[in-house]
Amino acid sequence: MANLNLDHLTTFRLVVSRGSFSGAAEALGLSQPAVSLQIRQLEQALQVQLIERTSRGVRPTPAGLTLVEHSMKIDAVVSTAVESVCLHSDEITGTVTVGTGATACIHLLPPLLQQLRQAHPLLKVDVRTGNTSDIVRGVEENRIDIGLVTLPAAGKSLSIIPLGTDEFVVIMEKDASEQSAKIWTPGALLQLPLIIFEPGSGTRALIDQWFRETGHIACPVMELGSIEAIKRMVRAGLGYSIVPRMSVACIEERSGLDLYSVTPSLHRTLGAVMREDRIVSRGINEVLKSLNSSFAKTENG
Numbered sequence: 001m002a003n004l005n006l007d008h009l010t011t012f013r014l015v016v017s018r019g020s021f022s023g024a025a026e027a028l029g030l031s032q033p034a035v036s037l038q039i040r041q042l043e044q045a046l047q048v049q050l051i052e053r054t055s056r057g058v059r060p061t062p063a064g065l066t067l068v069e070h071s072m073k074i075d076a077v078v079s080t081a082v083e084s085v086c087l088h089s090d091e092i093t094g095t096v097t098v099g100t101g102a103t104a105c106i107h108l109l110p111p112l113l114q115q116l117r118q119a120h121p122l123l124k125v126d127v128r129t130g131n132t133s134d135i136v137r138g139v140e141e142n143r144i145d146i147g148l149v150t151l152p153a154a155g156k157s158l159s160i161i162p163l164g165t166d167e168f169v170v171i172m173e174k175d176a177s178e179q180s181a182k183i184w185t186p187g188a189l190l191q192l193p194l195i196i197f198e199p200g201s202g203t204r205a206l207i208d209q210w211f212r213e214t215g216h217i218a219c220p221v222m223e224l225g226s227i228e229a230i231k232r233m234v235r236a237g238l239g240y241s242i243v244p245r246m247s248v249a250c251i252e253e254r255s256g257l258d259l260y261s262v263t264p265s266l267h268r269t270l271g272a273v274m275r276e277d278r279i280v281s282r283g284i285n286e287v288l289k290s291l292n293s294s295f296a297k298t299e300n301g
Helices: 006-018 021-028 032-046 062-086 102-107 109-119 132-140 202-212 227-235 282-299
Strands: 051-054 057-060 094-100 123-129 146-151 158-173 195-197 222-224 241-244 257-260 267-275
Touching: 006 021, 006 032, 006 051, 006 057, 006 062, 021 032, 057 062, 094 132, 094 282, 102 109, 102 123, 102 227, 109 123, 109 282, 123 282, 132 146, 132 158, 132 267, 146 158, 146 202, 146 282, 158 202, 158 227, 158 282, 195 202, 195 227, 195 241, 202 241, 202 267, 222 227, 227 241, 227 257, 267 282
Parallel strands: 094 123, 094 146, 195 222
Antiparallel strands: 051 057, 146 267, 158 241, 158 257, 158 267
């Protein structure tokens, strides 16, 4: 009977879902030759061709399609086995991988992770950052256990748990002249240089929609991937931005900035995204409880 390497099965699923060896290599942080070697070793173990190359990339053979279906079941069984064994320990152990955007990573996760480490020192939480589409893909491909993203999030067979809302505010250089008395509507803001999140994030999509709903199109002068980079540019007087209030909630985080509400108001809903077939381990459950608690504290003051 063939001996199946679980890492090789994971690599195989990624090659199929990404449609290329290079895409799987990028997701795994491996070289393309290393990915190709794992697929060859898997094919040799099973003595059947699993992947065929075409002019449009790669695709699974009939045998490969059969293995994809069974590998998902294998993964679920392994997860159940690990969780069942862990139940015999009084300590919550294991690794939970959380994927989220840069803003939540900087302004929400640090105190949450600190509390988790103090309560469960044997529980390891890995954090990956990216835009909403990257995080959702990571959840679909089983590389991320919990995605913390701006809703709505579209994907295959996802379980979505809304956690809470966050208001958007305009930030400008502190004490900028003739701005304190203004009501900031999309039309009024179009007269000023906009520094905004790069395309691909759920936050950017909501801001673009906010402009479109009043018949305007945002024309940014800068598109950046880091909330801290955006705030630095605004502090330097290079433009204004629209950011989640979470990112300027503390006094030190809004240093050198003035904050204004927008009209009409704009909010985002953040949610936890997981695969529907994900086995909710004790570690995952603790992370979810901490996320719910963090948002409950934020919304209650």
